[in-house]
Structure formats: structure tokens, C-alpha cells
Amino acid sequence: MRRILAALAAFSLTVLSSPADEALQKFVYEKAEMGLPFRISMYAKDEATAKAAAEAAFDRVAVLNSILSDYDSDSELSRLSQTSGQGKAVPVSTDLWRVLERAQQYAVRSDGAFDVTVGPLVNLWRRARHKQELPTPELIAEMKARVGYKNLRLDPEHHTAELLVPEMRLDLGAIAKNYAVDEAVAVLKQRGITRVLVGGSGDMTAGDAPPDQPGWRIEVAPLDVPGAPPPQIIYLKNRSIATSGDMFQRVEIGGKRYSHIVDPRTGIGLTDHSxxxxxxxxxMAANGLTTTISVLGPERGLKFVEDTPGAAAHVVRMPDDKIQFVESSRWKDVPKAAP
Structure with missing residues (x-):
């Protein structure tokens, strides 16, 4: 999913550097992974060190794609989906287990607003965007019968997963890329590179701040309508950020916008422009929360955020003709540049 956050130019402060910081150089590497642009920005002592670390991080992302992709029919995730309804409890890898376990935690907490079994409905709405026509109610009902987080059974003792209903399809689009971003940062830190920012199509995880800066400078872009609040500039350090919305992936049919984000409970693409x-x-937590808020709506969604330790949310939406702007209580604590 394309995202709309971007790392901006360096922001200078009158802070003295240590000799170690002064020896660091900035390096930036980009590569397409998981069908998306991945970008690594880091400070390292030399190009050889930086390049080797970036290659190791990209290799880790490529491995995760072979596990978590719902496009690759031979991925571990796809092979698991192919066992749906067969009464098989399938042993899964540590990486797939971590993602599925987190997904189910969010599914239970949100009463199904977040649901990685939503694959059949996601595919249905992909076709709707391509054909520029709404799915029929009968087809939506047919796909909904294959969806439901309670039909994904995880066994924590044996690390197995079982899909209880035939023709289920898992879709980890809401968190797989984000897990890969976190894992890429972990690889870099294992190599001693801590001043790093990794982004996967805009969702980002930051390590330590760049030299002489309070954090990595990130723009939170505004809603694409006249009169929307201007972008905020935040500083990110040892935290992650993600954004969900319908700015780029949507379809307009009969004068109504339908997002690529599908409500698993109704089977309909979201119509809230936000x-x-x-x-x-x-x-993974950041994007799991953005998806959950999008489906639940701002009131219930922000309560969900308030109940998640350390999380903060910023929502701009235009459900009708009026712009609405809401934030969770902890958003005020996110470091920001002066307007």
C-alpha cells in the first residue's frame, strides 16, 4: 500500500557532536522488495560498512517476502491458505507465527475490525477497482462466508495454524511489510548501526536520532482536500509511524468513493475519506492500529489507541462536506517542529 509519509531534509541544532558522531556519514539505499519501495537511511563510519549492512537488511526482507506474501503462490502464507477447510493444523515458521499471533491479538481486541482472514474480500474489491463496478450483494455474501478471525486457530504450544473454513485466504497486507521494516532495523542494529530509518512504502521505523538532531524529521501529510489542516512535522526516534487512507487506492462508482480497506464485518470497502x-x-503495531481505526471510525478507534500503551494517533477525515480533525491524548507528546 502506498503511503504518504516522507523523510525530509536534515534539521540542524546547536548541539555539540561527539568525535564518534563527527566520523559518521549518511548513506541512503533503496530497493524494491515485497512489491514495494524500501528505503534505508543510516549513519555509518564508511561506505563499505553501510553497504554490507543494507544488503543484509534487504536480504532479510526478501526472505520474509517468501514467507508472508499473499501474491506468491509458493510462499509459506499461501501454502497455509491452501490447506483451509482440510482439518490440518500446520506447523508454521517463527516469523509467520509472530505475525499471525499479533494479528489475532488485534482481531480479538477489535472484535474483528482487524482481520487477516479478509483475503477473499480484498481480492473481490481489487477486481471491483479494476472493473470499475461494485460487487453484487450475493458475491459479497459468498466471500464473507470465507472470512472470520475465529476461523483461524492458533496453537501456541505447538506453533501450528489451522484454517477451519474452505477457501479461506489470509492477507497480511496490513502488517507483513511493517514486520519486515522492523526486522530490517533489527539487522542493522545487530551490525552496530543504530542511527537508522527504514521505510517500506512510507511506513517507517526509526532507530537512534541522526547526529545533532532530536529525531528523524518526518512529514505527516494533509488530507487531499481544500482547507485541510497543513502537514505536521514530527521527530521520530526509536519509534515507528504508519498511515492508512484512501488517497491512492480507491474506486469511485456512482459518485461514491470506496477505499481499498475493507470492513471484514460488512464486506464493503470503506467510504470514509480519511x-x-x-x-x-x-x-507492525503502528499499521495494525491505523487499519483498526479506519474500520472502527475515529471515536471507537481512538479509544482502541488509548488502550494501547505508548501509541498515539492523528486522524483527519471528511465523511461529508466538512473536515474533521481528531487526535488521541498522547499525540501531543509526539515531538514536533514549530509551525
Missing amino acids: LVTVVASDC
């Missing part, structure tokens, strides 16, 4: 930005402890 941008939801979350800062959280890790990238």
Missing part, C-alpha cells in the same frame, strides 16, 4: 496516522512502539 487519513489515519499512528506512532507506536513498532511498525
